Amino acid sequence: xxxxxxxxxxxxxxxxxxxxxxxxxxxxxxxxxxxxxxxxxxxxxxxxxxxxxxxxxxxxxxxxxxxxxxxxxxxxxxxxxxxxxxxxxxxxxxxxxxxxxxxxxxxxxxxxxxxxxxxxxxxxxxxxxxxxxxxxxxxxxxxxxxxxxxxxxxxxxxxxxxxxxxxxxxxxxxxxxxxxxxxxxxxxxxxxxxxxxxxxxxxxxxxxxxxxxxxxxxxxxxxxxxxxxxxxxxxxxxxxxxxxxxxxxxxxxxxxxxxxxxxxxxxxxxxxxxxxxxxxxxxxxxxxxxxxxxxxxxxxxxxxxxxxxxxxxxxxxxxxxxxxxxxxxxxxxxxxxxxxxxxxxxxxxxxxxxxxxxxxxxxxxxxxxxxxxxxxxxxxxxxx
Numbered sequence: 001x002x003x004x005x006x007x008x009x010x011x012x013x014x015x016x017x018x019x020x021x022x023x024x025x026x027x028x029x030x031x032x033x034x035x036x037x038x039x040x041x042x043x044x045x046x047x048x049x050x051x052x053x054x055x056x057x058x059x060x061x062x063x064x065x066x067x068x069x070x071x072x073x074x075x076x077x078x079x080x081x082x083x084x085x086x087x088x089x090x091x092x093x094x095x096x097x098x099x100x101x102x103x104x105x106x107x108x109x110x111x112x113x114x115x116x117x118x119x120x121x122x123x124x125x126x127x128x129x130x131x132x133x134x135x136x137x138x139x140x141x142x143x144x145x146x147x148x149x150x151x152x153x154x155x156x157x158x159x160x161x162x163x164x165x166x167x168x169x170x171x172x173x174x175x176x177x178x179x180x181x182x183x184x185x186x187x188x189x190x191x192x193x194x195x196x197x198x199x200x201x202x203x204x205x206x207x208x209x210x211x212x213x214x215x216x217x218x219x220x221x222x223x224x225x226x227x228x229x230x231x232x233x234x235x236x237x238x239x240x241x242x243x244x245x246x247x248x249x250x251x252x253x254x255x256x257x258x259x260x261x262x263x264x265x266x267x268x269x270x271x272x273x274x275x276x277x278x279x280x281x282x283x284x285x286x287x288x289x290x291x292x293x294x295x296x297x298x299x300x301x302x303x304x305x306x307x308x309x310x311x312x313x314x315x316x317x318x319x320x321x322x323x324x325x326x327x328x329x330x331x332x333x334x335x336x337x338x339x340x341x342x343x344x345x346x347x348x349x350x351x352x353x354x355x356x357x358x359x360x361x362x363x364x365x366x367x368x369x370x371x372x373x374x375x376x377x378x379x380x381x382x383x384x
Contacts, residue, residue: 026224027191028062031055046086049079053092057099062191064228064258066299072096087116094126101299103133103330121151128160132167135331137362140164155181155192162199167333169363171207175200194224201233205240206365213237228258235266244274261291261301265308284312295322302326306338316345333359337369344376352376 035052056072097106107130131140147157162177197220204213220230231254238247251267268283309319323342340355
């Protein structure tokens with residue numbers, strides 16, 4: 001999932017050892033090499049191509065490079081030519097669909113796989129991911145619970161349960177589950193551990209624990225230097241601390257590592273607040289051009305584009321058109337909040353409050369949601 005877990009994400013990692021810089025392969029790179037070696041030895045085995053596709057998808061999370069999903073899909077096509085609709089290949093396909101934000105397709109495929117194998121833990125994980133991204137939170141919770149019932153303490157189940165706890169406002173419970181997952185993760189899986197530390201940093205930040213957030217994020221970047229998720233969350237922390245120069249530097253590094261429009265938007269905001277208006281205006285223009293270009297696709301920056309139209313471009317009608325289209329596709333709390341803000345910008349506060357009430361019932365303590373709830377007066381409606 002965007003920005004956070006993912007539930008449904010830099011470069012080669014450089015580590016310092018005895019004062020000398022040495023390059024180490026990432027966990028995903030190791031698996032890519034292993035899978036390619038297996039393919040060379042046994043090109044007739046479909047599982048080797050499944051393993052390659054899965055490793056490429058993991059590398060996509062490490063780097064934020066969506067082109068790796070195309071390579072993974074190419075590997076899967078070879079697997080299916082050898083053994084059409086093989087189960088393990090379809091599982092990888094479900095994860096790829098999640099990574100590409102094709103959540104409805106991922107849900108339908110995961111449902112089919114669940115019918116074929118009702119005790120597969122990871123299939124329940126894909127169901128949980130897809131339902132959560134679509135806003136079907138009860139179904140997501142049921143799937144996550146099945147994961148933990150089938151295999152108590154499994155790491156994918158713990159992280160999904162943590163995300164759902166966060167959505168429902170139980171940040172302390174989410175922290176406990178994420179710590180449990182971190183403690184159970186093999187130290188050699190340093191990207192996984194960096195990802196988990198980034199989630200811990202984010203959770204601490206939600207409840208204002210800046211010192212704890214900084215500690216977790218610093219450790220994540222020690223484990224995985226240049227990790228784009230950790231850079232982004234640390235940049236958010238610096239923004240909250242009004243340390244604008246440092247925020248800009250961190251968000252520039254994150255955008256250089258993962259140059260997506262959703263990563264350019266907060267950089268433009270940081271430049272603006274750092275007193276660099278010319279650079280901010282250029283970054284906002286670049287963001288609008290890039291985000292508009294991908295707006296029709298599933299993997300988009302539409303939420304950021306909605307906020308841009310309202311808060312920077314003074315185009316509330318355009319924001320509302322985009323919000324209505326996105327809300328027709330998915331009903332998660334982040335999309336509903338953006339939809340409510342677009343309604344508010346167009347003077348439709350009664351409808352905005354109705355959407356915010358749906359968000360409120362989920363229980364999230366997200367500071368942005370709370371800010372919007374305070375800004376939109378109850379019951380007011382402006383004509384025109």
